[in-house]
């Protein structure tokens with residue numbers, strides 16, 4: 001687990017990595033980080049800041065969520081100024097933000113954190129807001145599992161640290177980006193903290209859905225539900241923010257199924273788009289046993305390739321930052337000690353990077369499987385004559401060909417096999433085995 005912000009001050013983070021905050025990796029996440037340029041909240045509610053350029057403007061298509069978070073930030077400010085209880089809703093110490101991958105739940109959580117920590121409730125331009133954006137605010141602990149889950153020891157350390165007084169005198173905000181990845185023991189430690197919250201601590205948990213957390217935690221959080229933005233909303237962001245051609249933006253948005261970060265990648269990264277094309281060639285290519293096994297192998301290797309591209313981008317800068325933090329070129333008697341410390345920290349970093357790579361591989365394979373399932377969902381829509389927006393723009397001919405050659409029942413069976421494969425990969429079944437079994441169900445008949 002990694003904690004940046006206050007948790008990453010030298011000697012405080014359990015990793016002992018002084019240089020963790022502000023790493024390029026922190027900003028380079030594919031999933032949720034790309035800013036979103038849509039101010040879809042004309043009401044603005046209680047916010048003092050202008051709705052056009054404050055911290056909430058990065059949320060796409062989440063008008064009611066933005067209104068609720070503004071209201072909550074105002075209520076939190078009331079608490080600080082001793083006017084508590086005046087405002088509807090009041091202040092909660094634990095929040096659970098849910099939404100499908102890519103809907104922007106961690107963007108929403110960060111915006112809310114900024115609003116809590118900013119004297120003007122999230123102006124977007126003051127030093128506090130800028131520190132939140134950079135991930136270096138002393139009172140914001142940004143926590144994500146680097147491996148597959150959060151452990152109990154790390155969670156206990158975090159709970160202890162979060163109970164201390166906030167440095168800037170407002171709130172201590174702890175943001176868990178994938179709270180659903182907490183182990184049971186870690187969840188119990190977290191539950192204790194939420195049951196008896198320190199007066200100035202606010203917990204922000206992010207998860208795909210409320211059901212992903214134990215009921216005991218869920219019931220103590222105020223729930224914020226983000227919806228999947230429409231293809232048009234996602235495309236609009238790509239056009240206005242990234243200057244993507246409108247037609248290309250819409251195709252990417254539909255292909256990404258409402259996942260803004262993935263849509264951005266598909267529209268702007270030729271390799272990502274090519275890998276997706278390869279995945280979508282599978283349904284028509286699987287004509288016999290040989291092609292089915294080849295398809296499985298290429299699906300797994302495409303996922304590994306993409307995972308490598310994503311992790312390598314992050315690994316080297318982290319290693320460089322670590323070396324720098326341990327004083328490359330320093331002199332005096334501290335050097336020997338620093339060298340010993342650096343060796344240990346480097347080993348730890350490599351372990352974390354390795355488990356992150358495993359996770360990335362699994363995540364990218366999952367994306368490929370969802371692309372494939374989405375393709376068959378379109379086939380089914382054609383077979384049933386359903387009036388829905390097709391996800392696979394430009395592949396209508398393939399869709400029709402398969403729709404005519406197979407039955408809706410067999411399409412449903414294939415979608416189920418893909419989803420089963422996805423579950424098995426999540427359960428740590430060897431990816432190639434699980435995928436081979438799945439591609440065999442794609443054979444004609």
Ligand SMILES: [Zn+2]
Nearest residue numbers: 118123126129
């Ligand atoms: Zn501000």
